[in-house]
Amino acid sequence: MSEETADVVIVGAGAAAAAFAWSLAETRMKIVCLEQGGWMNPSEYPSSQEGWELRGFGDFGLSPNSRGRSEDYPVNDSESPIAISNFNAVGGSTILYAAHFPRLHPSDFRTRSLDGVGEDWPIDYTTLEPYYDENALMMGVAGLAGDPAYPPKELPLPPVPLGRLGETLGRGFNQLGWHWWPSDSAIATVEHRGRAPCINLGPCLTGCAQGAKGSTDVTYWPEAVRRGVELRTHCRVREITMDENDMADGVVYYDADGVERRQKAEIVVVACNGVGTPRLLLNSRSANFPNGVANRSGLVGRNLMFHPYAMVQGVFDEPLDGYKGPMGCCIMSHEFYETDPARDFVRGYSFEITRGMGPVSTAISGISSGNISWGPDHHRTYASQFNRITGMVVICEDLPELENRVSLDSNLTDSNGIPAPKIHYRLSENSERMLEHAVARGKEVLVAAGARETSAQAPLPFAGWHLMGTARMGVDPEQSVVNEWGRSHDVKNLFIIDGSIFVTSGAVNPTNTIQALSLYIADQMKQRLDNLFD
Amino acid sequence: MAIEEAPSELSNEEMQFLAQVLDAIIPPDEDGGSPGAGEVGLGDILQQKSPALVPVLKQGLTALSREMESRQLVDFGALSPNEKCSLLERIGGQHPDFFPGLLFPVYANYYQQPRVLKTLGLEARTPYPLGYDLESGDLDLLDPVRNRPPFYRRC
Secondary structure (H helix, E strand, O other): OOOOOEEEEEEOOOHHHHHHHHHHHHHOOOEEEEOOOOOOOHHHOHHHOOOOOHHHHOOOOOOOOOOOOOOOOOOEOOOOOOOEOOOOOOOHHHHOOOOEOOOOOHHHHEHHHHHOOOOEOOOOHHHHHHHHHHHHHHHOOEOOOOOOOOOOOOOOEOOOOOHHHHHHHHHHHHHHOOOOEEOOEOEOOOOEOOEOOOOOOOOHHHOOOOOOEOOOOOOHHHHHHHOOOEEEOOOEEEEEEEOOOOOEEEEEEEOOOOOEEEEEEEEEEEOOHHHHHHHHHHHOOEOOEOOOOOOOOOOOOOOOEOOOEEEEEEEOOOOOOOOOOOOOOOEEEOOOOOOOOOOOOOOOEEEEEEOOOOHHHHHHHHHHHOOOOOOOOHHHHHHHHOOOEEEEEEEEOOOOOOOOEEEEEEEEEOOOOOEEEEEEOOOOHHHHHHHHHHHHHHHHHHHHOOOOEEEEEOOOOOOEOOOEOOOOEOOOOOOOOEOOOOEEOOOOOEEEOOHHHOOOOOOOOOHHHHHHHHHHHHHHHHHOHHHOOO | OOOOOOOOOOOHHHHHHHHHHHHHHOOOEOOOOEOOOOOOOHHHHHHHHOOOHHHHHHHHHHHHHHHHHHOOOOOHHHOOHHHHHHHHHHHHHHOOOOOOOOHHHHHHHHOOOHHHHHHOOOOOOOOOOOOOOOOOOOHHHHHHHHOOOOOOOOO
8 A cells, every 4th residue: 555755754652752743843744653552541541540559550550561551562671670661652651751840951961071971962951941941831841940950940830739748858958958949840730721730639650630741642742733743543663764875765664453554754753762762773674774774883772871760768757648749749859960079979860759659559568668567566557657658769860881772682572573672781880879879868858857767779670761872962973873953874864853862861850851852853954954964 | 071160259158267367467446447358348359359369369268277277276266366467477388379469459459448548537539530639838948949059060
């Protein structure tokens, strides 16, 4: 079956693709987006259903390997201490993310110059600043101006409520003289662009039934579709195809019925995240690209960065109302973000103060922690924990290393027979020292806030949410996969716009920067339409 | 030879025994008003929600009966809390799916029961559509941070 050639085909419909498609749509080009998942139905999200807490361990769980959804592809992460957590649907992983939405710091773009590690980005904070601002309006970012950890910035919506929990932790930070600030959050705290305001449901990580959380299925995509973008769901792309001039000429994909189809295009844009993108590029082999398309540098899949996470928790005597409010968005601290030569590691980390747990999650976590007894002491021990536990996750900057990488698994395939990705990753000594420092500081602030006991887990094994660096940007074709505006060095009509192109990881959640980058790349393309392939 | 199908339900006698075991895992709390896990009807709930658990329950209850017989004990419900704990831990050595395997489904389902949620001061409902009120909090607490000079690295 022949199909009309599109001007642009975008692979993936997550955070990056949505922003990019919306922006590029004003050119009136024919844009087709292929997404292996479907549209989510918010009325089916767990928070509106019986057994809502348990579904976070089941069909809305973190791992694509255990959720049992046909839209997911398997990932062999058995050789990594950190497992992949992603989601495949219109909106991608923003469906399940916490919507914690900080920007990178200016120093994140200059780690080589400042600290002698990683590489400098070919762009800087000021390049992305207008796109951060544009993204804040589109995603609906809540926050408070005046944060001394950042250059001045304005956010369009009032901050998420502190609640008792945020106040308690804030006092702890104040006692130690450490920085804290209400989290930048992609959460509509008031009605915004047709989205209803947050009503503090709690379990944002299993989808927002209210539609207040800024997942791109409710932010960019409806507007992009209205602008004429064609979004085809349940279409899984197998490979990018090439013509005799080393130009991409389209993609081959399987539709919802498993039928192989082809979409021709003048421009191919890849937005499949830091694991899915190298997987697609490595699966796209041809005579001139025997090691995968856009991979003459040999760097596709290399320099995989997560953010090594720790979780630090405290138990308090007073109730905290922690089961109310956006669970990943309360306050944040960047006290230890920047390099301090007095420490035994370079770069730094941030604290993302989380909220608490519901009644079932409290009970279940009490089994593994041993803090809740069964038998005669059950009710006393349960009461000492329920609504009294809170804490933080630590987000450590990960540095690029060649040996941390995504390859293709030689045996594992998805339901269409496409080779699955395999993760090779080890924690660096720098990350281990950083985690150790962070756990000690986290416990310190919890005790200052009044915690009677603390506990920690580092690294968090299921925390491979942030997937970066596997097709990085740069000006040198030997040292990078795409140029400073996202175009492949090797294939002049192939663009990559997701977290793969990060040069370093920073120490904050990457979605805001992923989207700012994709808006920036879309703008660069619009400005160069007459000579885009030169 | 005909293959015998595993029974899909517990007998009445087994259900009564299971209720006693569940009450040993989460006993009634007379001070706080919390019901026991057996008293709240968790046996029926487990059987309905998790048919795969039925053979595990049968095997565990049978093993527990045998252990009681070997100790010349008759009525599990009449034993002291410590005796009940001792028996369950003993059985757990050979039947870990039964105990402590039972803890997860018991906890997970107990804390969804309206009577239980009420004792915790919670409404028996899903978070959506009503949501929750949450105080915005005192942003004056930020004054020490506001007064701090910018500390990001300029570059």
